[in-house]
Amino acid sequence: SYVLTQPPSVSVAPGQTARITCGGNNIGSNTVHWYQQKPGQAPVLVVYDDSDRPSGIPERFSGSNYGNTATLTISRVEAGDEADYYCQVWDSSSDHLVVFGGGTKLTVL
Amino acid sequence: QITLKESGPTLVKPTQTLTLTCTFSGFSLSTSGVGVGWIRQPPGKALEWLALIYWDDDKRYSPSLKSRLTITKDTSKNQVVVTMTNLDPVDTATYYCAHATTSGTYQYWGQGTLVTVSS
Numbered sequence: 001s002y003v004l005t006q007p008p009s010v011s012v013a014p015g016q017t018a019r020i021t022c023g024g025n026n027i028g029s030n031t032v033h034w035y036q037q038k039p040g041q042a043p044v045l046v047v048y049d050d051s052d053r054p055s056g057i058p059e060r061f062s063g064s065n066y067g068n069t070a071t072l073t074i075s076r077v078e079a080g081d082e083a084d085y086y087c088q089v090w091d092s093s094s095d096h097l098v099v100f101g102g103g104t105k106l107t108v109l
Numbered sequence: 110q111i112t113l114k115e116s117g118p119t120l121v122k123p124t125q126t127l128t129l130t131c132t133f134s135g136f137s138l139s140t141s142g143v144g145v146g147w148i149r150q151p152p153g154k155a156l157e158w159l160a161l162i163y164w165d166d167d168k169r170y171s172p173s174l175k176s177r178l179t180i181t182k183d184t185s186k187n188q189v190v191v192t193m194t195n196l197d198p199v200d201t202a203t204y205y206c207a208h209a210t211t212s213g214t215y216q217y218w219g220q221g222t223l224v225t226v227s228s
Contacts, residue, residue: 001172033215037156043156043205043218045214048216049212054216086156089213097158097172100158
């Protein structure tokens with residue numbers, strides 16, 4: 001089955017840029033979505049189809065996907081961005097099954 | 110406005126079968142391109158996708174849990190039901206249902222329901 005690898009944690013100072021990676025075999029050939037989850041809450045979609053943002057998500061959130069790595073970039077990080085972030089793909093090579101990454105805890109210093 | 114809500118038992122004994130219902134509003138499961146999926150999250154752990162059903166009754170299951178899962182829909186009631194057999198304490202988790210698109214996006218989620226498996 002398809003495996004997505006995320007770093008367990010990323011730390012960044014307020015105002016800086018955070019980059020959270022999601023590694024997978026030829027992930028660039030799949031569509032990647034990103035979710036933010038704060039403690040005790042359901043996940044929130046922040047980027048879909050590699051780089052699009054749902055309505056209401058700040059432009060500070062952006063995504064890219066190429067080769068074996070997808071990246072979620074959060075610019076001008078704020079304290080309120082501290083959360084767990086999960087990547088997810090729709091694996092076209094395995095009968096279109098859903099796979100989530102292991103999650104990355106973003107800490108705002 | 111799309112909303113989803115999970116319902117079901119909060120405590121299940123090992124070896125028993127779990128039945129969870131997702132009741133939704135704001136969309137119809139008879140509309141082309143629409144689906145409802147189930148995702149779970151053990152305490153302190155990552156999200157795990159379980160199953161998905163589409164408007165045309167196409168069903169997909171997690172390979173590791175396929176033998177234990179069944180997903181069905183009742184379009185007239187705006188409900189999706191998932192059953193999981195032979196529960197084990199490792200199945201203790203918060204179970205979410207979510208609106209799905211054909212690109213695999215889950216934009217709308219229920220609040221989740223915590224299911225504890227314990228004797």
